[in-house]
Amino acid sequence: MQPNAIGRYSILGELGRGSTAVVYIADDPFNDRKVAIKVENVVKLGRPEEDARLRKLFLNEASLAGKLHHPNIVGVYDAVMDEATRYIVMEYLPRGSLSPYCVESNLLPVSHLVPIMFKCCHALNYAAQHGVVHRDVKPANMLLDERSEAKISDFGAALIFHSTHTQVSGLVGSPAYMAPERINGEDANIQSDIYSLGVSMYQLLTGRLPFDSQSSMSLMRKILRDEPVPITMLRPSIPPPLMDIVRRAMHRDPPNRYRNWVDVAKALAEVFPKLEALDDEINATEKINQLRDLEFFSWFEDVELWELLRTAVWEHYKQGESMAQEGARTRSYYVIASGCLNVTKNGNLLRALKPSDCFGEASTLGGPRVEAEPMATLTAATDVDIVKIQADQLDLLSEGCQLRFNKAFLHALLNRLSQPNSSGGNPNQR
Numbered sequence: 001m002q003p004n005a006i007g008r009y010s011i012l013g014e015l016g017r018g019s020t021a022v023v024y025i026a027d028d029p030f031n032d033r034k035v036a037i038k039v040e041n042v043v044k045l046g047r048p049e050e051d052a053r054l055r056k057l058f059l060n061e062a063s064l065a066g067k068l069h070h071p072n073i074v075g076v077y078d079a080v081m082d083e084a085t086r087y088i089v090m091e092y093l094p095r096g097s098l099s100p101y102c103v104e105s106n107l108l109p110v111s112h113l114v115p116i117m118f119k120c121c122h123a124l125n126y127a128a129q130h131g132v133v134h135r136d137v138k139p140a141n142m143l144l145d146e147r148s149e150a151k152i153s154d155f156g157a158a159l160i161f162h163s164t165h166t167q168v169s170g171l172v173g174s175p176a177y178m179a180p181e182r183i184n185g186e187d188a189n190i191q192s193d194i195y196s197l198g199v200s201m202y203q204l205l206t207g208r209l210p211f212d213s214q215s216s217m218s219l220m221r222k223i224l225r226d227e228p229v230p231i232t233m234l235r236p237s238i239p240p241p242l243m244d245i246v247r248r249a250m251h252r253d254p255p256n257r258y259r260n261w262v263d264v265a266k267a268l269a270e271v272f273p274k275l276e277a278l279d280d281e282i283n284a285t286e287k288i289n290q291l292r293d294l295e296f297f298s299w300f301e302d303v304e305l306w307e308l309l310r311t312a313v314w315e316h317y318k319q320g321e322s323m324a325q326e327g328a329r330t331r332s333y334y335v336i337a338s339g340c341l342n343v344t345k346n347g348n349l350l351r352a353l354k355p356s357d358c359f360g361e362a363s364t365l366g367g368p369r370v371e372a373e374p375m376a377t378l379t380a381a382t383d384v385d386i387v388k389i390q391a392d393q394l395d396l397l398s399e400g401c402q403l404r405f406n407k408a409f410l411h412a413l414l415n416r417l418s419q420p421n422s423s424g425g426n427p428n429q430r
Contacts, residue, residue, distance in 0.1 A: 006037055006087055007080065017041065020058050020156065025092060028077075033092075035077065040086040057172075061156040062088050068130060072123035074143060074153040090153075094146055097153075098139035098200075104207035105306035110238065111275045113204055116142070118268040119150040120197065125261035127152070128190055133159040135188045136173040137196035139204060159188050175216050175223075176209050180252050183220045191254040194264060198249025198257075205242075206234040207310065210250065233393050235310045241271045287314065287337075291387070294356040296335050299408045304401040311397060313388045317380040331391045333360045333409060339384030345376045352381060358412045 002024070003011055009026035012034070016023050021038045028035045040058050062079040069075075075091035098116070101108045108116070120142055124134060134141075136157040143151045157172040173182075179195035182188055202210045210228030213219040228250070231243045245267050251257045258264045291297045291305055300308070314337075317323050323341070341353040353359065359378075394402060 006039065006085070009035065009037055009089065011037075020055075026089075028089075036090045036092045038088045038090065057156040058086060058088075060158060060160065061154065062086070063160065064132070064155050064158070068127060068132065068155070070123050070126045072119045072149065072151050073127065074151045091151070093143045093151060095144040095148070098142045098144070098204060102139050102203045102207060103303070104310055105303045107207055107306075107310070108204060110205070110242070111272075112148070113201075114242070114268055114272050114275060116144075116148075116150040117197070117201055118265055118272075120152055121261045121265035121268065123150070123152040124193060124197070125265070127155075127158075128193075128261060131160060133188050133190065134193050134196075135159055136177075137193050137200060138174050138177045139200050140174075142200070175219055176211065178220075178223065179254070180224050181254055183224060189254075190260055191257050194249050194257050194261070195251075195254075197264070198246050201246045202228065202231065202250065205238060205246070206231060207307070208234070229396055233311075233396055236313055236393075239271065239274050241267075241274060245271065290337055290385075294335070294337065296356040296358060296408050296412055299404045300401075304398070304404060307397055307401050308389070308405070311389060311393045313390075315386045315388050317384045317386065319380050319382050321380045323378045323380065323384075323386070333389045333391065333394065333405075334358060335387045335389075337385040337387050340381040341384055342379045342381045343376045344379065350376055353378075356412070357416070358409055 002014060005011060006024070006026065008030065009028055012025045012027055014022065015025050015036060018041070021041050024037045024039065026035050026037050027033075038058075038061075040055070059081065061076075062081055064076060066076060074093065076088060077091070078089040080087055098108075100106055101113075120137075124137070127134060132155065134152065134155060134157070136154060137152075141152060141154045143153050145151065172188075173196075175183075177196040177199045179192035182192050186192075199210060211219060211222040211226060213222060231238055231246060232240075245264070248267075249257055249264065258267070287309060288302075288305055291300075291309070292302075297305060315323075317339075335358045336353055336355050338355055340355075341357075343350045343353060389405070394405060397405070
């Protein structure tokens with residue numbers, strides 16, 4: 001049951017709970033501020049060794065109370081570790097962690113994410129200079145204050161050099177963010193934390209983990225053997241220099257990663273000015289609203305629209321501009337978002353394509369794809385916006401998103417074939 005008070009702190013509500021602790025929001029009457037109180041979880045697992053391990057993790061974090069003072073590390077104000085109760089009093093951050101921004105429908109603008117990662121690097125560099133390797137770097141342990149300042153939290157799994165208490169050994173941390181060498185039993189260090197930051201950036205940029213599985217053993221095998229899907233396949237609009245930072249941070253071999261946090265921070269600082277040209281973040285919501293109004297996308301849930309938009313390329317053609325010539329090959333799908341295209345052959349108008357009409361890759365029913373050969377010229381009758389999805393990138397979307405897209409594409413093609421030729425010409429020319 002939720003207590004009314006812990007020590008001098010009045011409990012206002014519960015913020016969350018995990019395997020080692022319950023976290024409450026509380027009022028600190030002496031300092032006139034709200035605080036977060038992490039209370040050791042007294043529920044025992046019935047396995048003495050695991051119970052002792054979880055207690056060490058809690059003690060580990062408490063031992064750092066008042067020792068790490070940095071604007072980008074969550075402040076720890078007090079720690080009480082006696083037989084009656086064990087709790088840690090920390091800075092309260094109302095915006096919570098970055099976990100909600102790890103889904104396709106709620107990704108942070110890149111221009112916001114890069115400064116956050118930059119500040120996390122400085123925090124982790126400060127910790128490393130004080131003999132602390134975090135060992136559990138992930139979005140859930142990156143918090144935001146009311147001014148969107150980034151702060152690293154939860155040093156329970158940290159490796160603390162020169163510590164007076166026994167350190168927790170073994171596979172400490174979250175497997176999905178764990179560096180390959182740690183899975184192989186090597187000790188944690190700065191390079192392994194840099195790998196975890198790379199995984200976090202990959203997830204925050206794409207809305208998915210580079211490696212995922214239902215079982216820990218399968219997940220670890222993937223981390224050791226597989227290559228992640230390139231970010232360029234999931235979100236082509238990301239600037240190549242930023243993709244390179246994530247790729248290097250996640251390199252399987254530690255010597256090929258960044259040497260230290262200063263180098264990572266420097267690379268992020270250099271890429272930041274290039275983000276000014278990235279305008280897809282500003283009008284992403286406007287684009288989603290535009291897609292919702294199209295019949296083609298009426299099959300889609302909102303989360304699937306966001307997933308598709310992250311993968312698609314939004315192309316614009318001015319009136320009179322040609323986008324495809326007769327006989328040109330394509331490996332992409334196209335859906336008209338706004339404006340009209342004229343379809344002509346040998347100078348004769350075959351039809352006019354309007355918003356929600358589609359064209360391009362035609363093999364949507366499985367089996368090997370055959371590259372489509374348009375037998376006509378497409379010319380913008382007005383200014384036109386077109387959503388382009390490469391066939392190979394469609395294969396990387398979730399199964400539900402692929403099924404809806406294929407259904408919508410096939411439905412649109414069948415609907416077009418059932419209509420009379422808009423130009424009144426020979427139906428066989430369609």
